[in-house]
Amino acid sequence: MLDDREVRRLLLATAARDTAAFEALYRKTAPLLLAVALRIVGGRELAEDVLHDAFLKIWHAAERFDPMAPRPVSWMVAIVRNRAIDVISSADRTRVVPLVEDAEDTIENALEAELPSDEAVDTHRRAAWVRACLEHLDAPQRQALVLAYHHGLSHGELAAHLHKPLGTVKGWVRRALQNMRTCVESCLGQAG
């Protein structure tokens, strides 16, 4: 599990043009970020291109990183995801689209199951809510959401792979997001 404080420190040092910190940041986070990219673009070579592009962006944009963000790695994940989505939507690339069943496995494998260290309790609790809320969704909504989020499937690809009309799939994603929002906010409300 990545240490938020360490990642934050390395990102801030990177913003100050500390190349050793940037390399340490790469060593620490690249395996996670490559996994994120790989799920979306489907091929290793392309995923490594995404990782490369994302780190160029991270180097240049590090000074805009918000040091108050509770999970600094999610800032990096967002950069990787955006680059991966750009790559798959900008070209007619044949990519390995995952099996529908993979949605459940993805939830199992991707989300941290270990007990958190003390300072990570808050983020761990939030991750547990996200996971619980995902499990509360109807199966088709959950599949659509996870396939879109982890594997970067577009509405069109979701429709093709779930063998459902485009409108139906769009509705699933939209309703899944609404339900997730309601669920997570109610958890946050209880916590507050």
Add this chain to the structure above:
Amino acid sequence: MKLGAHPELDALCGEYLVGTMRGAARRRFERALAQESAVARRLQYWEQVAAVNYSERFFVAPSAAVWKRIQRDLALRRFSPPWYSRIELWRIWAVSASLALILMLAWPYLNRPAPVTYLTVAVMQGKAPDAQVTVELSGDRRTLRLRPARPVLASASQSFELWLIPAGGAAPQSLGVLGALDSEIRLSPELGIRLAPGAKLAVSVEPAGGSPTGGPTGPVIVIGDVRT
């Protein structure tokens, strides 16, 4: 209409985050992110809420070539401090310089030759009572020092020449031509050895530059036995 005030802002953030928002809509949303802080704040909120802890089982190690390519494309080397500003280098330099200075200052003390001891090997005597020259030999038998009782200089047309007269009556051997009696002469190792008891030392007066014949030609002014 500004996106920050859009009633569906949360839904848009969700679609953007999940990645189903594509193409022109995505680009428009990204423009709004850069221009409207309300949109950026709302997206950041959802990013933090949705942030998950990824299990390490999920991780995939990239190949070594990726980092090399990043390093090359960003020309990271130019960001590493130039050699002359690296602290270790200065530290090494400072330590070496201090050592060199200490050595330099201490060298005369460390390397001072052992004081040369001289031993009196002969006292050459002339006719007059004060015509006396003490001859001292250095401990290494390489330097001969003449100490006259009073300073005596050769005239412009003359030189003094110091002779070794071996025991047994062999021909005198020149040890050196002198401008004054008060002088030092370097000896060859061989001559140093031959300076032994039984031999004599003498100074003759010769034409300027020394004896023309290789043997004493002028009057001997002082002579004495070699004692040790």
